[in-house]
Amino acid sequence: MNSRKVEFSIINRKELSPSQPNSVIVVIDTKSEEIFENPTTGHQTRRRPTQVSPPFLIDINLRSSSHDHIRTLLHDRLVGYPWGCLCDILATKVSTEAINLGFGRNGFTLTMTVTVTYQTVFVTSNVEKSLRMVLLGRVKAEELKSLKMDTESCSICLENLSDPKLIHVTRMTCSHVFHNRCLLEWLKRKNTCPLCRTELYD
Numbered sequence: 001m002n003s004r005k006v007e008f009s010i011i012n013r014k015e016l017s018p019s020q021p022n023s024v025i026v027v028i029d030t031k032s033e034e035i036f037e038n039p040t041t042g043h044q045t046r047r048r049p050t051q052v053s054p055p056f057l058i059d060i061n062l063r064s065s066s067h068d069h070i071r072t073l074l075h076d077r078l079v080g081y082p083w084g085c086l087c088d089i090l091a092t093k094v095s096t097e098a099i100n101l102g103f104g105r106n107g108f109t110l111t112m113t114v115t116v117t118y119q120t121v122f123v124t125s126n127v128e129k130s131l132r133m134v135l136l137g138r139v140k141a142e143e144l145k146s147l148k149m150d151t152e153s154c155s156i157c158l159e160n161l162s163d164p165k166l167i168h169v170t171r172m173t174c175s176h177v178f179h180n181r182c183l184l185e186w187l188k189r190k191n192t193c194p195l196c197r198t199e200l201y202d
């Protein structure tokens with residue numbers, strides 16, 4: 001699922017003497033954000049947004065505070081960018097600011113940023129999460145030996161951890177170790193470590 005979030009912020013607004021022109025600078029910043037949603041709980045985990053392309057700026061000289069005039073100016077400057085519908089929102093903002101800054105009575109300078117964040121929501125099932133986690137924590141036989149855990153047993157099935165039939169083991173973030181197979185079965189029902197009950201994921 002994709003959506004788009006648009007945010008504005010004014011960096012600088014200043015009234016100038018009546019003879020000076022009205023200059024507007026708009027810095028356009030595009031970001032991409034990934035959101036992971038748990039289908040059962042609806043809980044969302046967000047990754048920090050990443051920059052899509054370097055910010056670019058346009059500067060325009062306002063001769064009118066009318067929406068149409070501003071929209072046309074923006075549109076001309078943004079030809080080739082997928083910004084058509086944003087021009088409307090942006091024009092409204094600029095027009096309001098221009099009027100507040102006393103358009104017609106004095107000159108002004110206005111600098112604003114518009115950040116467009118493209119959001120993608122991934123719905124990840126618990127099974128996928130469990131699988132990823134079990135694979136991430138996988139411990140090799142030699143490693144198990146060096147941890148002196150090769151003689152210990154899996155507390156889910158009580159068999160030896162280094163049983164050759166159940167060779168793959170996983171060390172959880174809480175540092176407890178189980179057979180992969182046993183852990184996957186367990187995680188289908190519960191979201192906690194079988195031993196210490198640490199919560200494993202959201």
Ligand SMILES: [Zn+2]
Nearest residue numbers: 154157179182
């Ligand atoms: Zn086991």
Ligand SMILES: [Zn+2]
Nearest residue numbers: 174176193196
């Ligand atoms: Zn644990």
